[in-house]
Amino acid sequence: MTEKLVIIGNGMAPGRMLEHLLEQAPGRYQVTIFNAEPRVNYDRIMLSPVLSGEKAFEEIIIHGDGWYIANGITLYKGHKIVAIDRTAKTVTSDHGVTEPYDKLVIATGSVPFIIPVPGHDLPGVLTYRDLDDVQAMLLAAQSRAKAVVIGGGLLGLEAAAGLNAQGMDVTVLHVMPTLMERQLDPAAGYLLQRAVEERGIKVITKANTQAITGNGKVEQVELADGTVIPATLVIMAVGIRPNAALAKETGIAVNRGIVVDAGMRSNDPDIYAIGECAEVNGMVYGLVAPLYEMARVAASQLAGDEKAAFVHMDTPTKLKVTGIELFSLGDFAEGEDRQEIVLRDAAAGVYKRLVLKDDRIIGTVLYGETGDGAWFNDLKKKQTDISQMRDTLIFGQSYQGGAPLDPMAAVAALPDDAEICGCNGVCKGKITGAITARGLTSLDDVRAHTKASASCGSCTGLVEKLMVLTIGDKYNPAAVQPMCGCTALGHDEVRRLIMAKSLKTIPAVMQELEWTTSCGCAKCRPALNYYLVCDWPDDYADDYQSRFVNERVHANIQKDGTYSVVPRMWGGVTNAAELRAIADVVDKFEIPMVKVTGGQRIDMLGIRKEDLPAVWADLGQAGFVSGHAYAKGLRTVKTCVGSDWCRFGTQDSTGLGIRIEKFMWGSWTPAKVKMAVSGCPRNCAEATCKDVGVICVDSGYEIHFAGAAGLDIKGTEVLGLVKTEDEALEHIVALTQMYREQGRYLERIYKWAKRVGMEEIRRQIMDDGEKRKAYYERFVFSQKFAQVDPWSERVSGKDKHEFRPMASVGFAEAAE
């Protein structure tokens, strides 16, 4: 029988715990989460880049809504738990939801410490904990006015840098003589202060805040020495304390945090606590690595491994302010039995200090150059005797044993168990092992498989070096493949600049982006033409001379220069009149070959170019339009007969296929798009190897995408299940539009999806209704200009020069 697991809180620790638990004991628990924040699990460490504008919130989501659905987890968003009944074993939320549990995990995190000075509750005083805080700060920053950050620790400085980047005039107040005094010694603190001030942020140390004053809202901050600082925004970032109030009311043992044993279990054996709210061996933690370790232990315990135990570890501190390199680890206070090694390079702004005890490293502070942090951390963790290399130790690993090595060699020399990613506790051997075993060639792959560099990202450089060491030339981090020889820019960059600079013609793109050729080449011109057609559907005049011949004459060129013609057969359905018309055309134009295609329609091959308009005229009389069998666009929607005929059919797959094809025909895409709709999981329409496929089931429509059955063979990924035909259409259209906007020219859906990530696509199309709607509407808008039958246009005389010789010259004439 499944047990009920209830989790209070939905931060990074419980998120990670669930990942482990789903892996170790799938199906053992029915999981319910109550999140006081009204949203999914996101990477809280990355709030600072969101504040500074370097990242969007979407980029820091860890688990989108789809993840909870896919794993059968119930998530109550915006539900704060107000009561735990340990006798009845239930929890109750502030919205009145009561949920029974067999096991309960408390992960309520921490609350910011508020200095109880007068005025601390005025509007305009914020803390820095969650996305709401960041959004409030971003709103306040629009005023470009003055802000005061109280607290010169990690969070305070990141907040100050973010607000500064948003254009605010920022002053940091710090009560101690130097910044980040818990992580940095005074010398490094001084260097940090200088770097912060160089950015235009004012720093006042030994600042004792006495009051925040203002008329109905914040107007100024007053210090004990009488200084008055005007401000419309005050951020309190003086520290956090474990959020253990709920546990305490329930009678669970609480000291600073919820007291748990090494197995993360409180004094109630069915209640666990993890994250910032937990206190283990008298310690509470705030950095992510030990919190993830708690998550791992709790998951193992819940999965039945009673031996899993939390062991204390020192975690390096890094500041996430772009351009400031800072690393601190362990204990660096001075003492009788300790020695230190210091390196200062004032010109380069570098300061390094190692604190030694009994020839072992016990603490490290690096400022300005932190590349050796991982190595020092490793020496400290292993308690390596450094007496042999003492003279050169401070210069780093490259300088050990003879001539200085390049940074690559330093990484190569790291032992396999050296920690590379502190956030996720990933060692070198695990990364290189995954690269080799799974043939990984991109950073994103490594992130997906190992989680290394997937949280704060500060070890990205190390991971990249490992990739180069492991696979050599196959990984080239800096190289963006240029579109072609006419430019150094890659496809993505060109697409971005087309939008950013509102470039609406091919000459404008070539001029503004400094093309090196006068009119491009056969590679870039069709790509640019597509990007402009896609981005400016109403403004851009399609440049036919930049289209490949097939798209210019709307038929497929064959090896002998003749063409093949494929009319549309909606959903693969035809009738006697259509077949008769095709037969007549074949006779009339002596078409040498007629063939049924893989996309359920009829191909007529070997037609002379001059005959094309006449062939189309006859086909048009019978109601046929172009099948776009030549296009980087929507090709066919293959169907089976579905519930109309088939005894297994669950839905009207034929009808849906026709509906999709009629809605989407004429649209241009980065590469061809083939679709299919199967009426049941027997999948006779072979929907699971298409660019987009639908498998109808009793409960609705399972939407698939990113299949391939050409150069590569690949089964589709599931996008998600929807209930109605209307929803199926909306999701498919939105997915296609997302691909149209992001795909590189000639990049099929499966390659695009691999590049941007299946999860990201599911998140935008399945989980984010607003995004989906916006994509859908942009597609519908562009269809207004795209759904014109190219055949009837040409029958009416468009581009007639294409189909006629310019002149005929005979020898009789020539001889005259």
Next chain:
Amino acid sequence: MTWIAIGSLSDIPRRGARCVDTPEGKIAVFRTADDQVYAIDDHCPHKGGPLSQGIVHGAAVTCPLHNWVISLETGKALGADEGRVRTIPVKVEGERLFLALEALASRAA
């Protein structure tokens, strides 16, 4: 030298081509972005693809069958490929275009 009139410049789209039929096969007449006009056999030296159907860029055309790039000035394949297609002299007089007769005749001979 005899020149045969084949039509006017405006018959050919910029960065495009038209064909002239002859008993010996088609001749492709190209007009570049800057209104230079070139004529070559409509027959790629690689596998005979119709060069008139290719994308025109600078004074070159990319064959629609296998992407060989042919110089319109010399008829030679550019880049790593080797091969050459015959070029036919063209004269532009005002708007009117002429192909060199001898070239045609010599081909017939």
